[in-house]
Amino acid sequence: MPELPEMENYKLLLNQRLVGHLITDVQVEREKSINVPVSQFRNEVIGTSIQRVERRAKHLLFHLSNARILLLHLMLGGIMFYGSKEDKPDRTVQVTMSFHDMNLFFIGLRLGYLHLYSPDEADRFLQKLGPEPTDRSFTAERFASLLHKQSRTLKATLPDQAVMAGIGNCYSDEICFEAGLLPSRKCDRLSVEESARLYDSMQHVLSEATRYGGYMDMPLYAGDELTGGYDSRCKVYDREGEPCVRCGHPIERRDVSSKKSFCCTHCQH
Known part of the structure; x- marks a missing residue:
């Protein structure tokens, strides 16, 4: 299962590649991987751009230009791949987020999830987590x-x-x-x-x-x-x-x- 270093690495690399890019399409192959109806998920995500990617614990938070947040937890077996459809690994994809001809594939989300939240909803969801071990305030x-x-x-x-x-x-x-x-x-x-x-x-x-x-x-x-x-x-x-x-x-x-x-x-x- 990805832990803090893996998700921090994803955060750094995805910020370099996704910030400011328009989300042109979203495909959901497994409805249980998201928390709202597919139609609502697509309507609220397509046409927005990613403002920044943050990490909290083992989660990634994709901040969208409409003030919504995509909260990701890969759980056991989950991975991501960014690239063209031709470069995609031969693995089952649960959610695909497209940026014209490039895509972010969410793979192996059998236990993991990609949830759509407001900032307040995301804050409430993450309240149960303890402090970040690498935060300067964690002495x-x-x-x-x-x-x-x-x-x-x-x-x-x-x-x-x-x-x-x-x-x-x-x-x-x-x-x-x-x-x-x-x-x-x-x-x-x-x-x-x-x-x-x-x-x-x-x-x-x-x-x-x-x-x-x-x-x-x-x-x-x-x-x-x-x-x-x-x-x-x-x-x-x-x-x-x-x-x-x-x-x-x-x-x-x-x-x-x-x-x-x-x-x-x-x-x-």
């Missing part, structure tokens, strides 16, 4: 305060969108590894030093993952050499059996809090 002290209120494991807490917004299975494991802490550690039992180390690791991992385009290897457009660049840099996620880059011991998969998790039991404590 190490605030992070520690949130953690120490949690009696659950790091693996259960870090991906909890009501606690912090944007981290999922992949980066929770990578952050724990960077900090030298097992995902099974209880949050309220971390020392002051461990909380500070975890915070620094979170900032470093999320920043580096965004800089390298996240871990999902499906390019956003033909010739995209950025998206997915972090996949080869993951140190533990989906690396079961591979030697730890820090100590050489095999990476193990250990399900924690009903979530698959990867770690080095030798150098994470």
Whole structure:
């Protein structure tokens, strides 16, 4: 599932390609992927232009020139592709947004969605989310305060969108590894030093993952050499059996809090 770095990467690349462009057509192949009747969706979107693309947690918000917002969550299996119909991947498309001869294809939205909202409706929908972990106002002290209120494991807490917004299975494991802490550690039992180390690791991992385009290897457009660049840099996620880059011991998969998790039991404590 795309997490904060993947959606931040999409945001940056789509702002470069879509801002100011007129939406000339919209095709909806799966009505359950949207939240209003297809006719209303088309009427309110076609003929507008995209003013900007923002990210909140794992969501993208496409701000339209008529003050409406398209709110996207790709969920598990969802991806996007921008290009011509000839370049489109051989995958089932649920929604297509056209800009003359170029298109933004929303693919794999079986669990994901593209909802049409007013700004107030979008704000209410997103109110349940916790703070952004990379926001400047989210300090190490605030992070520690949130953690120490949690009696659950790091693996259960870090991906909890009501606690912090944007981290999922992949980066929770990578952050724990960077900090030298097992995902099974209880949050309220971390020392002051461990909380500070975890915070620094979170900032470093999320920043580096965004800089390298996240871990999902499906390019956003033909010739995209950025998206997915972090996949080869993951140190533990989906690396079961591979030697730890820090100590050489095999990476193990250990399900924690009903979530698959990867770690080095030798150098994470």
